[in-house]
Amino acid sequence: MFFRWDWLRPQLTAPVVPTLGPVHPDALTVDLFEDTLRAAETGDFLPYDRDRRWGGEKDEKVLRDDVVHxxxxxxxxxxxxxxxxxxxxxxxxxxDGILDEAAELAAKLAAAHDVVNARVVRPLGPETTHPRGTRIQLKKFTAGSCPAPVGPVGPVTDWPTDVQETFAPFARVMAGDGLAFLHTQMQAGRCGPVLAAAAEGRIVGAIGPMEVCPDAIGRPQLMPQYFAVLPEARGQGLGRLLWQAAMRWGQSHGAAYQLLQTRVNGPSDQLCQSEGLASLGFTHTTSA
Structure with missing residues (x-):
């Protein structure tokens, strides 16, 4: 075993694992970190890797020979x-000096591997004052029922054909939020359902894909989704309706929880905070 848990565990201010991202606190074990080292050698997806659903090969891998422990x-x-x-x-x-040491290592390895970007990812605890970056939030489906939303939201495939056809231009406009990529996966039949909000005969918001998969300890989790609403359609509560529809779907399909990552003080962050989600900490990424 490479990692000493008695060394690593006190340093884990937030449940974040390299190449895997946030994990449920109950699943946070030394085995997850060890598994990332093994995956670096094989190039395979771990069984519970959220990126596995997209197929292909795992793009990101730990540089195990350069780990400082x-x-x-x-x-x-x-x-x-x-x-x-x-x-x-x-x-x-x-x-205090950890950021400087991490930045130096990132810059050195970026040069050695001939890549352009060198970054430092710092997990921070939920008690962090004046946080920046991304908040990690937990939605528990065992804490109570998720009511069905009342409004113009439903699976894309349930909308009339002429409305469904507006998903493509919507996805192009919201490509920066991952909707163009999601659309290609939908067209190839490689992902679960996508929920959409429509107004005036066209799709103006979407969240998906909707998929439940087991985590590292076998607990079913609702996987992360792409989520976007057209700028001109915001402020009408459609984002909340979409989110509530997604949570309803997850609970009705047996998920125990979902982990969400939201930009601190962004619209999705404010939505999740208003819905009472638990904050597990933050990740702050800086250029080296």
Whole structure:
């Protein structure tokens, strides 16, 4: 075993694992970190990797030979070749100098692997004051029933054909939120249902795909979705309707929970906070 849990566990201020992202606190074990090292050697997806559903090969892998694991801090670099390439160094530890050390390692490894981007990912605890970056939130489906939303929301395939045909232009406009990628997966039949909101005969918002998969300890989780509403359709409550419809779908299909990542103080973050989700911490990413 490479990682010492008695060293690593006190450094985990938020339940974030390199290449896997946020995980349920109950599933946060040394085995998850060990599994990322094994996956780096094989190039395979882990059974509970959320990216597995898209098929192909795992793009991001831990650079196991460059991991720094000490009693006071742990630095775990990961490499992605997507686009112009990125090295991320996940910095676990509490001392003030960890960010400088992580940035130095990221820059060195980016040069060594001939990639353009070097970044540092710092997990932060839920008690963090004035947080920036991304908030990790937990929705528990066992805590109470999710009411059915009342409004113009439903699966894309349930809308009339002429409305369904407006999903393509909607997806192009919202490509920055991942909807163009989602549309290609829908067309290829590679993903679960997508829920959409319509107004005046066209789709103006969507959330999906809707899929439930087991996590590392076998507990069913509602997988992350792409979520977007056209700018001109915001402020009408459609985002909340879409989110509520997604939560209703997840609960009715046996999910125990969902983990959501929201930009701090962004619209989705404010929505989830108003819905009473538990905050598990933050991740703050900076350029090295």
């Amino acid at each position: 000490q009693r006071e801090h742990t630095l775990i670099p990961a490499l992605s070749r997507r686009g112009r390439g990125t090295v991320k160094v996940f910095a676990y530890g509490l001392h």
